[in-house]
Amino acid sequence: MDYVAQLSSLVMNNLQYVLLGMTIMILLALVVFVSINMKLAKMNKRYRTMMQGMEGQNLETLLISHIEDVKKVVHKVDDLSVVCRRLEGISKECIQKVALVRFNAFEDVGSDLSFAIAILDSHNNGIVISSIYGRNEFRTYAKPVVSGDSSYLLTEEEKQALTQAMKK
Structure with missing residues (x-):
């Protein structure tokens, strides 16, 4: 109890300083409170x-x-995506590879007027068309191609056109 009496006596003797310190602390708390309220008001507005x-x-x-x-x-x-996949499937069946080989079928005809053309889809299915031009006659042949091969005998020019087309 003696300790409380001494503390009470110390506070009473220095009451003006204790009140001054508490006033300063209250003012600091007020400044902090006002600052926080201003920031809060800005945040609420935003x-x-x-x-x-x-x-x-x-x-x-x-x-x-x-x-x-x-x-x-x-x-x-x-x-x-569904439509695109469907169109991709359709496009694989369309003509994608074409190669043309021109040649001179006969010695007496110049200018490479004969030709062989290979027309294939993405699976190398299609057709080889040959046109043989001579001075007195003109003939056209079509041969089916399945998986890059024909069941008909191909000429060298037709084979060359087919090979070129399959490389594309």
């Missing part, structure tokens, strides 16, 4: 501005709208 969004919509409505748009776009992309 938050309200952000929540306003575009054209008066709040941010939540705007985000939900964008999420719905993204879902629609994903659905369209899925549809386009």
Whole structure:
């Protein structure tokens, strides 16, 4: 108890200094409080501005709208992927490889007027067309090609056209 009495006596003898110290601490606390309230007011203003969004919509409505748009776009992309795969399948069956070999079929005809053309799809299926030009006659032959080979006998020029086409 003697300790409490001494402390009480010390505070009473220096009361003006104790009150001055407490006043300074209260003023510092007030400055910190005002500063925090000003920062909070700025943050609230920015938050309200952000929540306003575009054209008066709040941010939540705007985000939900964008999420719905993204879902629609994903659905369209899925549809386009299906169409793209279908078109890729179709395109493999289309003409993709063509090669032409011109040649002179007869000694007495110049200018390489005869030709062999190979027309193939991506699986090397298609046709080889030969045209033989002579002074008195003109003939055209068509031979089917399956997997890069024909069941008919091919001339050297037809083989050359087929080989060139398959390399493409």
